[in-house]
Amino acid sequence: MIAMQQNPHLPENVVRVSALQGGYSGVRIDVTSFHCVGQVSHKFSHTEETRLSVVLEEIGGQCEPRLRPNRPNPIDHMPRHMHFAPAGLEMWGHTDDVRFVRDATLSFDITKLSDNMATVFSEDVVSAPRLRFADERVWTLVRLLSDALSDTDPSTQLYCDGLTTAIAARLFALPPHSRAEDVTGLAPWRLRRVIDYLDSRLPDRVELGDLAELAGLSSSHFSRAFKASTGMAPYQWQLHARIRQAQAQLLDTDASLDEIAEATGFADAVHFGRTFRKLIGAAPAAWRRELKS
Known part of the structure; x- marks a missing residue:
């Protein structure tokens, strides 16, 4: 941006x-x-x-x-x-x-x-x-x-890549995808390669085109196949991975919420706390106290 x-x-x-x-x-x-x-x-x-x-x-x-x-x-x-x-x-x-x-x-x-x-x-x-x-x-x-x-959240890149692909598909009236391979998930080796790459780049921005290239697929085909395999869009997977990373730091360290937010790519503790509560159902501090008590 x-x-x-x-x-x-x-x-x-x-x-x-x-x-x-x-x-x-x-x-x-x-x-x-x-x-x-x-x-x-x-x-x-x-x-x-x-x-x-x-x-x-x-x-x-x-x-x-x-x-x-x-x-x-x-x-x-x-x-x-x-x-x-x-x-x-x-x-x-x-x-x-x-x-x-x-x-x-x-x-x-x-x-x-x-x-x-x-x-x-x-x-x-x-x-x-x-x-x-x-x-x-x-x-x-x-x-x-x-x-x-x-x-500025890192997962925004994948989110916006997906939105632009959907806009282009709708605007240019692409034919419907009806072949069987378009609705099945990624082959295990492709899925592992993509997830390993996502994990290695945490918490940085990742482009949808890079993930599709790793899998040897077009961006639109990759997005559908990834969701069929994981139940999530790529940006959602990355966001959940960052929250899992934050959960590990909450349990294994005494780092402040500001420090954890910075380490996991959130703009500040408020943004981190809002996202954590949405995905986990509890505020980070409360979740940490409950699991450490």
Whole structure:
């Protein structure tokens, strides 16, 4: 995750802009907040990239994507709308009176995504613009990804890698996976190799693509097979492993909660305690007292 500087050259009637950026598994995401007064019309960035723009919040009015700055969108406004633009297509954003907008733009590296997911995307899908549409599942996945950008927890990397893979699969309408090997678990040697690698990297960030490569599978196939084998998504496995590591330190050492949190990759004792309670059902200090009494 990268905090971005505010743009000193703002479009007319945009009084403040703030943004965050992150990159996961062939997808870059820019989440931008605009504070506006009056009519705003501006050219969207990332024209050279294949991208999806999702409106997460719009307050005080409505905004719309346009192919020309002075040509209204022919498709009526709808809640939680988004648009898709292939590389090379210029587009503009327009609003008459919106006060605040938060949107997320996902820029896709189609070649890297295709390799990661072991899928050849349909050229018809990738190259066809969609000026305004709604997809509740895509919107929810993008919101979860946007909300996770500022999370420094190491397990966030695997979590966001999984979200971007799911978004791409949904957006590009991949055919359903019906072959038997797609729904079975990992071979024992593959599972052991992946778990050994996860354990060796604790508590650091790990990328989904690295785990898939170790198993010799695409990212999407690996994620399904790993969950079939373990009952957990990769990020959940890593998070549980970090909590197990913390439990060992709680029992075997007199380290403070702050020290254990730092050693197991949590931002602070509060974050550690919240996660521990969620997974174990008790606060770390109470759990330690009970088992040591």
